Amino acid sequence: MSETERHTIIALVDNEPGVLARVVGLFSGRGYNIESLTVSSVSVDESLSRMTIVTSGTPMIIEQIKAQVNKLVPIHAVHDLTAEGAHLEREIALVKVVASGPERRESLRIADIFNATVADTTTESFVFSLTGKPEKVDAFIELMRSLGRTEIARSGVVGIARGAKAL
Amino acid sequence: MASEPVNGAQIVIKALLDQGVDVVFGYPGGAVLPIYDALFKQNQLRHILVRHEQGAVHAAEGYARSTGKVGVVLVTSGPGATNAVTGLTDALMDSVPIVCLTGQVPTHLIGNDAFQECDTTGITRPCTKHNYLVKDPDRLAKTLHEAFYVARSGRPGPVVVDIPKDIQFADCPYSGPGNVKHKTYRPQIKGDAGKIAQAVDMMAKAKRPVIYGGGGIINSGPKAVELFTKFVKTTGAPTTLTLMGLGALPASDQRYLGMVGMHGTYEANMAMHDCDLMLCIGARFDDRVTGRLDAFSPGSKKIHIDIDPTSINKNIAVDLGIVGDIASVLEDMLKAWKAEKKQTDKKAVASWWKTVDGWRGRDCLNFATNKKVIKPQEAIKRLYELTLDREIFITTEVGQHQMWAAQHFRFEKPNHWMTSGGLGTMGYGLPAAVGVQLGNPDALVVDIAGEASTMMNIQELATAIQYRLPIKVFIINNEYMGMVRQWQELLHGGRYSESYSAALPDFVKLAEAFGGKGLRATKPSELDDTIMEMIAYDGPVIADIAVDPKENCFPMIPSGAAHNEMLLGPADEAEKPVSEDGMVLV
Ligand SMILES: Cc1ncc(C[n+]2csc(CCOP(=O)(O)OP(=O)(O)O)c2C)c(N)n1
Ligand SMILES: [Mg+2]
Numbered sequence: 001m002s003e004t005e006r007h008t009i010i011a012l013v014d015n016e017p018g019v020l021a022r023v024v025g026l027f028s029g030r031g032y033n034i035e036s037l038t039v040s041s042v043s044v045d046e047s048l049s050r051m052t053i054v055t056s057g058t059p060m061i062i063e064q065i066k067a068q069v070n071k072l073v074p075i076h077a078v079h080d081l082t083a084e085g086a087h088l089e090r091e092i093a094l095v096k097v098v099a100s101g102p103e104r105r106e107s108l109r110i111a112d113i114f115n116a117t118v119a120d121t122t123t124e125s126f127v128f129s130l131t132g133k134p135e136k137v138d139a140f141i142e143l144m145r146s147l148g149r150t151e152i153a154r155s156g157v158v159g160i161a162r163g164a165k166a167l
Numbered sequence: 168m169a170s171e172p173v174n175g176a177q178i179v180i181k182a183l184l185d186q187g188v189d190v191v192f193g194y195p196g197g198a199v200l201p202i203y204d205a206l207f208k209q210n211q212l213r214h215i216l217v218r219h220e221q222g223a224v225h226a227a228e229g230y231a232r233s234t235g236k237v238g239v240v241l242v243t244s245g246p247g248a249t250n251a252v253t254g255l256t257d258a259l260m261d262s263v264p265i266v267c268l269t270g271q272v273p274t275h276l277i278g279n280d281a282f283q284e285c286d287t288t289g290i291t292r293p294c295t296k297h298n299y300l301v302k303d304p305d306r307l308a309k310t311l312h313e314a315f316y317v318a319r320s321g322r323p324g325p326v327v328v329d330i331p332k333d334i335q336f337a338d339c340p341y342s343g344p345g346n347v348k349h350k351t352y353r354p355q356i357k358g359d360a361g362k363i364a365q366a367v368d369m370m371a372k373a374k375r376p377v378i379y380g381g382g383g384i385i386n387s388g389p390k391a392v393e394l395f396t397k398f399v400k401t402t403g404a405p406t407t408l409t410l411m412g413l414g415a416l417p418a419s420d421q422r423y424l425g426m427v428g429m430h431g432t433y434e435a436n437m438a439m440h441d442c443d444l445m446l447c448i449g450a451r452f453d454d455r456v457t458g459r460l461d462a463f464s465p466g467s468k469k470i471h472i473d474i475d476p477t478s479i480n481k482n483i484a485v486d487l488g489i490v491g492d493i494a495s496v497l498e499d500m501l502k503a504w505k506a507e508k509k510q511t512d513k514k515a516v517a518s519w520w521k522t523v524d525g526w527r528g529r530d531c532l533n534f535a536t537n538k539k540v541i542k543p544q545e546a547i548k549r550l551y552e553l554t555l556d557r558e559i560f561i562t563t564e565v566g567q568h569q570m571w572a573a574q575h576f577r578f579e580k581p582n583h584w585m586t587s588g589g590l591g592t593m594g595y596g597l598p599a600a601v602g603v604q605l606g607n608p609d610a611l612v613v614d615i616a617g618e619a620s621t622m623m624n625i626q627e628l629a630t631a632i633q634y635r636l637p638i639k640v641f642i643i644n645n646e647y648m649g650m651v652r653q654w655q656e657l658l659h660g661g662r663y664s665e666s667y668s669a670a671l672p673d674f675v676k677l678a679e680a681f682g683g684k685g686l687r688a689t690k691p692s693e694l695d696d697t698i699m700e701m702i703a704y705d706g707p708v709i710a711d712i713a714v715d716p717k718e719n720c721f722p723m724i725p726s727g728a729a730h731n732e733m734l735l736g737p738a739d740e741a742e743k744p745v746s747e748d749g750m751v752l753v
Binding site: 018021022025060064067068071075 | 288292317
């Protein structure tokens with residue numbers, strides 16, 4: 001068996017009711033993984049939405065996933081950012097840390113290193129806001145967990161290809 | 168081209184007529200009353216009242232597959248829509264173009280658990296090619312035309328249009344079919360020229376080629392079928408067809424090896440296993456065809472031509488995948504073959520044919536006849552032989568009789584064989600025959616049936632009676648769910664759990680109760696007369712053919728086995744028990 005690979009796939013879809021259900025239903029019905037999925041309208045007239053789907057599977061499954069998503073009627077385009085070359089991936093996390101004493105001070109120091117900003121504070125908690133690659137967000141969350149009680153909200157990954165070519 | 172506003176129900180009729188629809192299979196109810204009222208006020212569009220909405224979809228499938236047109240269904244909300252689900256799934260699996268209109272509760276009630284409300288688009292999303300909920304009167308006409316476009320384009324399939332009752336009453340603008348250009352859905356028709364050249368080259372160099380064709384050839388249309396036959400002739404390659412592809416190459420063609428797969432012929436499966444080049448055209452490497460995946464045709468290069476990119480490299484990794492419409496791709500392949508003056512490796516192919524003919528010599532479809540009891544294969548063989556001079560369409564139910572029909576009925580033309588392949592839906596054949604007969608009023612239409620399957624949609628006999636559709640239900644009555652019994656014999660120690668057809672009705676009286684004719688044959692000596700009487704009768708007939716209850720369907724690739732591990736008959740069955748791995752497969 002071939003190795004499992006992680007791919008970031010984007011789909012431009014008609015912004016109409018049910019389109020998210022079609023994509024999600026396709027993944028669950030065929031047993032594909034979804035590590036994260038984000039969707040938002042992206043065109044001036046709000047007629048188009050863009051989905052970023054992070055998935056994993058063998059190369060044959062990844063090809064299937066792209067072909068299956070592309071086959072859905074309201075899909076305009078599917079791109080595999082991972083396969084198509086240099087691209088950016090970003091994610092936003094809001095991380096609440098409930099801590100006091102040295103842990104509280106340490107959380108602030110680490111946040112500074114990660115370029116996270118303080119979005120909210122009480123005397124016993126912070127909410128940090130962090131934008132970055134998913135791995136950076138992972139690392140940040142792991143450190144915060146060691147410092148106190150945490151609550152995590154993550155946006156899921158959005159991605160775009162580098163360079164001058166625009167879709 | 169907007170014209171006078173008319174109400175949504177009238178728009179529905181107008182759109183169907185403009186799409187060239189002449190018959191609709193349906194069943195009324197509260198949420199479609201306005202459409203039924205509009206139907207009542209016109210006389211161009213014919214409505215066929217089925218007796219169950221599942222029957223409506225299967226009838227539309229039979230109509231579509233035998234005529235090449237889109238089949239149209241009209242059902243009410245809630246139970247009307249949910250009853251249609253099996254038919255829609257069947258049409259999706261077998262790529263049949265269907266437009267199914269469902270009534271829905273008025274838009275302002277959607278989501279409130281209104282009477283006969285169900286989430287039709289939610290329920291049918293995974294069992295349709297696409298579906299729509301029309302919430303805006305302006306979109307109704309456009310959506311209907313788009314539904315037809317999607318249903319018939321690319322790989323065909325069922326499309327649901329859910330129409331709330333208030334939309335059916337609302338003033339709606341109309342625009343004709345010509346104005347629809349789909350913004351996203353445009354299937355690729357033309358195959359990649361470089362890949363086509365490569366395919367032709369591989370085909371010419373092959374020493375042991377096999378062509379494996381499927382239902383996609385028939386779906387592509389008459390031109391594709393013609394070109395397929397031409398391509399087979401040009402290359403002289405041994406050719407096999409899937410269950411869905413029967414008729415894509417005349418069964419009488421010398422190069423035809425019979426059907427491939429679980430109950431395919433020995434020669435077809437052996438050729439698939441031992442070939443050095445497999446050219447798959449409009450088939451999808453279904454598990455009933457491939458058998459054990461890791462032992463599937465281990466020594467061959469594989470080329471796959473299909474209009475659906477998802478079919479390529481799904482189950483089997485191929486060496487060359489060509490996305491495109493089969494007619495277009497085959498046309499280009501034949502052109503390239505001619506332009507480059509390609510020749511097959513005559514010596515190698517001749518020696519390959521020698522091997523293949525050796526397998527043919529096993530005569531794997533042979534069966535022992537018997538003076539006392541009718542063999543099911545014999546019943547089908549005689550039906551075939553006694554109707555050779557007729558234009559005959561065959562539908563089937565699901566089970567052993569279906570496989571025997573596929574083996575022993577020989578098709579010279581496409582679109583004359585309608586069976587539920589992908590979903591394997593018992594109860595398909597009778598309503599499908601209703602649809603076939605409507606599309607082909609002068610032809611002989613026979614549902615080769617099992618007694619258990621017949622009970623699943625027997626109510627449609629009333630439809631046949633009402634519209635004087637002289638369909639014949641030819642029941643291979645073995646008093647068992649024979650295919651289930653066969654598997655229980657092979658895999659479960661002969662424990663025939665719940666597979667006996669108990670409390671069967673008297674099918675002769677049943678036919679009469681519906682207003683048709685009932686016939687019965689219990690001895691081989693009665694078989695021919697019963698068949699002749701059946702086809703001579705101008706009206707619906709049930710012919711109850713009592714056959715050997717213990718007959719098994721061979722040859723067979725048991726689940727979990729490879730193409731070269733076929734069971735050819737009862738003797739093999741005892742010798743080669745099914746593996747534990749095979750048992751868990753379906
Ligand atoms: C709707 C449905 N339910 C169950 C099955 C499983 N099944 C496959 S074949 C079969 C038996 C069919 O019996 P019959 O119609 O008498 O045909 P035979 O195999 O005896 O020729 C059953 C129950 C099915 N295919 N479809
Ligand atoms: Mg039976």
